[in-house]
Amino acid sequence: MATELLTCEQVGKSYWDGNHNLEVLQGVNLALNEGQLLAIVGSSGSGKSTLLHCMGGLDKPSTGQILFRGNDLAKWSPRMLADWRNQHLGFVYQFHHLLPEFNALENIAMPLLISGQSASQARQRATQLLQRVGLADRGQHRPAELSGGERQRVAIARALANNPALVLADEPTGNLDDETARQVMALMLELNREFGTAFVIVTHDQKIARALPKQVQLHHGKIVPQTAGAAK
Ligand code: ADP
Numbered sequence: 001m002a003t004e005l006l007t008c009e010q011v012g013k014s015y016w017d018g019n020h021n022l023e024v025l026q027g028v029n030l031a032l033n034e035g036q037l038l039a040i041v042g043s044s045g046s047g048k049s050t051l052l053h054c055m056g057g058l059d060k061p062s063t064g065q066i067l068f069r070g071n072d073l074a075k076w077s078p079r080m081l082a083d084w085r086n087q088h089l090g091f092v093y094q095f096h097h098l099l100p101e102f103n104a105l106e107n108i109a110m111p112l113l114i115s116g117q118s119a120s121q122a123r124q125r126a127t128q129l130l131q132r133v134g135l136a137d138r139g140q141h142r143p144a145e146l147s148g149g150e151r152q153r154v155a156i157a158r159a160l161a162n163n164p165a166l167v168l169a170d171e172p173t174g175n176l177d178d179e180t181a182r183q184v185m186a187l188m189l190e191l192n193r194e195f196g197t198a199f200v201i202v203t204h205d206q207k208i209a210r211a212l213p214k215q216v217q218l219h220h221g222k223i224v225p226q227t228a229g230a231a232k
C-alpha cells in the first residue's frame, strides 16, 4: 500500500493588492506518495512557485491544509519547520543558488556540515554524490567554472545530501537548453528510483513534463482535472 507523504487539502492562497483579493491558489488538492515523482505543469503566473513554497513550509496557505505524513504544517513553530526542512526536504531552483565562493564538493557538503556531520563524513558523502551525478572530476570547480547543466547536477546532489524524503524543484531546467534539460530531468528520474526520494518538479514546459511518470496541470491556481490520455 502506498502511503501519503505530502497532502494538499483545499489549499488556497490570496494576496491583497490594495484594491483586490488576488487568488493565486484556489482549492488545490494533491496527494504525493512516499517515493513518488510528480510534475506540476502550468504557464507563467499560474501559481506553481507559490504552491511549491507552501508545500515546503516557506509560505503559508490562506486556506486549507498541507500535511506531511499526516501532520499539519500550520501547527508547527518556525523552529520546527526549519528543522523539518533541514532533515526531510531538499530544494532545487531554476538558478542553482550554489555558493559562488565554494567549489562543487564544498557546496554539496554544506548541508551535511550544517546538520552536524564531521568534515570527513561530509566529504565522503559529497564525493559519492558528485560521482553519482556524473561530476567526479569537477569537485574542485567553483560554480562559475561549471556549465549550466553541471551546476544543476551539483544543486541536485546538494538537495539529496541529507537523504531527504522529498525534493521540491522549481523550474530546475528553466535555464537550460533542450538536450541538457532532458538529461537533468532523466537524472532526477533515476535518483528518484534509486534512492526512493519523492520529487515534486514544477515546470512550464509541457514537453519536459510529458517524459515524467505523472503530471498535473495548474491553471490560474487550480488543478485541472486530467482526462486519460489527453495531453493539453
Ligand atoms: P508561477 O511560478 O507559476 O509563475 P507564481 O506562484 O510565482 O507563479 O505567481 C502566481 C501569481 O501570484 C502571479 O500573478 C504573481 O504575481 C502573484 N504573486 C506571487 N507572489 C506574490 C506576492 N508575494 N504578493 C502578491 N502577488 C504575488
Ligand code: MG
Pocket (backbone or CB within 6 Å): 048, 049, 050, 170
Ligand atoms: Mg515560478
